Amino acid sequence: MDGSGVISAIDRLGESPVLVLGAGGRLGRMCRQYWPMDHDLISQSRQIGLGDVRFDPLLDQSALIAAARGKRAVVCLAGVVPKGTREPSVDFGLNSDLACAAVQAAKAAGCPRVFLASSAAVYGRQIGPLSETTRPCPISAYGRSKLRMEEEAHAIGIALDQPVTSLRIGNVAGADAILGGWHRGMRIDQLPDGTTPRRSYTGGVDLAKLICQLTWVPHVPPVLNVALSGAIEARSLLDAAGLPWSYRQATADVIPDVTLNVDLLGRVLGHAVPEVNAVKLVSEWQSGPRQQACAV
Numbered sequence: 001m002d003g004s005g006v007i008s009a010i011d012r013l014g015e016s017p018v019l020v021l022g023a024g025g026r027l028g029r030m031c032r033q034y035w036p037m038d039h040d041l042i043s044q045s046r047q048i049g050l051g052d053v054r055f056d057p058l059l060d061q062s063a064l065i066a067a068a069r070g071k072r073a074v075v076c077l078a079g080v081v082p083k084g085t086r087e088p089s090v091d092f093g094l095n096s097d098l099a100c101a102a103v104q105a106a107k108a109a110g111c112p113r114v115f116l117a118s119s120a121a122v123y124g125r126q127i128g129p130l131s132e133t134t135r136p137c138p139i140s141a142y143g144r145s146k147l148r149m150e151e152e153a154h155a156i157g158i159a160l161d162q163p164v165t166s167l168r169i170g171n172v173a174g175a176d177a178i179l180g181g182w183h184r185g186m187r188i189d190q191l192p193d194g195t196t197p198r199r200s201y202t203g204g205v206d207l208a209k210l211i212c213q214l215t216w217v218p219h220v221p222p223v224l225n226v227a228l229s230g231a232i233e234a235r236s237l238l239d240a241a242g243l244p245w246s247y248r249q250a251t252a253d254v255i256p257d258v259t260l261n262v263d264l265l266g267r268v269l270g271h272a273v274p275e276v277n278a279v280k281l282v283s284e285w286q287s288g289p290r291q292q293a294c295a296v
Contacts, residue, residue: 022078030204092145170200170227
């Protein structure tokens with residue numbers, strides 16, 4: 001490995017792999033663990049030992065360009081996520097900075113496509129199923145930052161003639177507030193009809209598989225919902241996991257349902273998106289290493 005850790009790691013692997021930025025985050029770790037093709041992934045992190053290459057994409061553009069060169073896609077999972085329900089002071093503007101850096105580097109490196117990790121949070125509390133044509137209406141600082149990231153990165157992509165796709169990812173088992181955030185004394189919101197909040201979900205295995213499949217598709221829309229078909233109640237996940245919990249009365253700001261329409265994802269991939277299943281999600285989550293919150 002050379003001084004930057006970039007070139008030698010690239011040379012020893014596949015001819016046209018994928019570069020994933022943000023290997024130290026929860027989604028990045030899942031992609032590293034579950035990527036369905038051997039020798040097909042180069043992962044980046046700022047942290048020692050968490051990726052194939054180590055550099056800061058905002059401080060070392062030359063390393064980012066070198067890492068993107070010869071790749072069939074750059075997948076930017078790097079970013080800032082909420083660390084608590086009240087969204088403490090974090091710089092969500094980094095989400096735009098990282099995405100724009102990825103787009104510019106991909107163009108400079110001749111990489112044909114860029115995928116950005118956006119979020120279902122851009123839809124806010126609208127009634128679903130939510131499709132890519134649903135007008136975004138984020139209500140959280142995180143959701144607003146992801147929408148701003150989409151807009152700024154896509155503007156750069158258009159200016160540079162660089163294809164960019166924002167993946168509006170639903171909840172991911174183990175990187176969520178329910179399974180990943182479970183703790184003793186866990187309480188979940190009970191809605192007026194007696195149910196608990198419903199969310200579109202995927203697991204780490206399916207997320208890595210879906211992203212990998214998308215990197216092989218020649219033309220992907222600029223915005224794409226990513227989740228398994230359907231939605232799951234919070235209590236169904238905890239019950240399937242055998243984790244104790246109790247109800248609390250939902251406050252007015254609780255979003256009761258975030259169900260993503262994934263018909264377009266199915267058309268892009270050429271096959272129907274599988275239905276979500278709580279037991280399968282939990283089994284997968286319990287059989288793999290627990291994803292700890294960490295920096296990218």
